[in-house]
Amino acid sequence: MSNNILEMRDITKTFPGVIALKDVSISVERGEIHAICGENGAGKSTLMKILSGVYPSGSYDGEIVFEGEPVHFRTINDSEAVGVVIIHQELALSPYLSIAENIFLGNERQKRGWIDWNDTNLEAAKLLARVGLSDNPITKIVDIGVGKQQLVEIAKALSKKVKLLILDEPTAALNDEDSAHLLDLLRHLKEQGITSIIISHKLNEIKKIADSVTIIRDGKTVETLDMAADAVSEERIIKGMVGRDLGNRYPDHTPHIGDEVLRIEDWVVHHPSDHSRVVIHGANLSVRRGEIVGIAGLMGAGRTELAMSVFGRSYGANISGRVYKEGKEIKTNTVPEAIANGIAYATEDRKRYGLNLIDDIKRNISGAALEKLTKRGWVDANQEYVVAEGYRKDMNIKSPTVGAITGKLSGGNQQKVVLSKWMFADPDVLILDEPTRGIDVGAKYEIYTIINKLASQGKGVIVISSELPELLGICDRIYTLSEGHITANVPRSEATPELLMQYMTQEKE
Known part of the structure; x- marks a missing residue:
């Protein structure tokens, strides 16, 4: 009898003009920590959104089998009802509600039709203890750090009787201490029989914690590796992700200062x-x-x-x-x-400050230097398109058109849009704050190459x-x-x- 808690078979998902996933299959054993690796845009998050019901049954081809039974999730509530809970990279907590209110939001503990606050806070305290937090449950989310917020999300998942916990880039915004604590918690949950799927670009963390790793490249399953039996190294994972060896993760750089x-x-x-x-x-x-x-x-x-x-x-x-x-x-x-x-600053928080996520690539690229495209007070739309299309090709932004909404791009491609915006502004000094945060090794190499190119053009570059x-x-x-x-x-x-x-x-x- 199979020990798999999850099987996703031949999953195919298309968006207008793009095949996001093509016949992707993955099997996860009960009680293991299973990592999913791939470059930005490889389809990792799309696959997990299918599993959790964000993309409902019927919007993709293929089959999902959970605990031996075919399942058809049409909403997140459907997946959570059977014990599949996803924690997204952008945490979904309400900052001005308390920890307890967030944990039981939508799943309130009631007595005679009224919320039982004593029971709510008591049960929240028990869940916080399970994830290693001693904070008062009535503390507002806005008053705790990002590391603790991540743990509150896990406590929230535990309140839903989670069997399979999915974490998308859980340590991307955490410092080393908080990251180590989170990984220890996942090991502890494993001992309690909870299965985890972790998506991460931090290969050193995957090597420490994962029992197996599935590699996805260009929307297709490449392979699944047993981390112990195959003695998997970071270099081996990288080769699977990018389809080639990155013997040197940093491009050659000959300074001309x-x-x-x-x-x-x-x-x-x-x-x-x-x-x-x-x-x-x-x-x-x-x-x-x-x-x-x-x-x-x-x-x-x-x-x-x-x-x-x-x-x-x-x-x-x-x-x-x-x-x-x-x-x-x-x-x-x-x-x-x-x-x-002549000074430009590419923020560390590209989603909040660096980009307009609901606008297209074209307008994001032109945004910092519209005066270069303006004639008699009007923006030359044709020239704006030509400029953006040039950067799309030169920067290898993975999108069929510059009319695509920027928020739908992967993190690495969003970062390329940020850099394109400032390259078009043509500054003399470019300050890059965490330019490769949350992106994979292949995309990082491309960003490093762009930084070298800027320096070779005589720009002064500051990298935080x-x-x-x-x-x-x-x-x-x-x-x-x-x-x-x-x-x-x-x-x-x-x-x-x-x-x-x-x-x-x-x-x-």
Whole structure:
């Protein structure tokens, strides 16, 4: 008798002009942690949306068998009723409701037609204890961190008597400590007999936690590997994902560094709501033409705050200091002023701040430099299309047309749209904040290649990243930040993970 809790057989899903999945099959054993890997746009999330009823039965071809019985989920409620629960990458919690209210939202605990708040909070506390949280159930979601919010989502799943838990990029927005705690929790749930499917681009985490891994490439199943029996390495998974070996995950980069293009001196930034709190303390940094400069720091060190404060004072209060462009002092008090002075900032949160997800690719690309397409106060729509189509081809944005809605693209392709937007604006300095967060190794390589291309064109590029190997792989110099202080300026030739971490944890008196 099969020990499989789930079988998805010959799943095919099409969207207008695109075959998202073609005859994909996957089997998951009861009680295992099963990983699904693939490049952005490979079809991983689409497959899980089919399984959870987001894409209802009848909108795809193929068969789903759960616990030995064919199932036809038409809504998420249908899948949850049998114990299949999905936690999406963008958490679906209501920020101003309490933890307990979120856990039982839509599944309220009632007595005589009224919500029993004592029972609700008591049961919520029990579920929180199962996921390792000791927070008061009446605490609002807005008052807890992202790591704890992820655990609340799992507690919510446990309240629905989950048998198969699906997690889509569960650690993408978490720091190392929260990620480790989440992985430990999945192991604990496994011991309780709960099966998990995890979609992740973090191959080191998959190697640590997964019992087996199914690789999907271009909407097709490539293979399923037994992590223990096959002694699977990260390189082996990468080869399956991209169809080739990535012996070097970073493209060759020969720097051609010119004159200084940007310098920041004595930069001080106070917290926007607590003006007595200094977030950035007298920062000094510079970047030359053709140079890729990294900024490394632990969570809360002030990396994003520094970048946003320079880019039109998008963050902070009581900002002081000086910005020089090619030796001349400039003003960057507003975003238009920063752009006019040749500075661009690609945010770490592309979905919230970097893109208009309900608009098409074309308008997202042209958005930062519409004046280049404007004639007599009107945007030249034909020229806008030509420009966007050029970037679609050059940047290998996987979409049949620039009229496609940006929110429907994979994370890697969305990031390429962000970069296209700023490349069209033609800045002299481009600040990239976590440019490869949440995208796969193949798409990362393409982004690194684009960064190298920008540097070779004489741009000054600043890269903020939480991944030290990434900074070591692509940067010419690396600044380290600790508690709002720049603690070191390390040349590539001298940089090591150990040295950078030493400076990143250096305390200031």
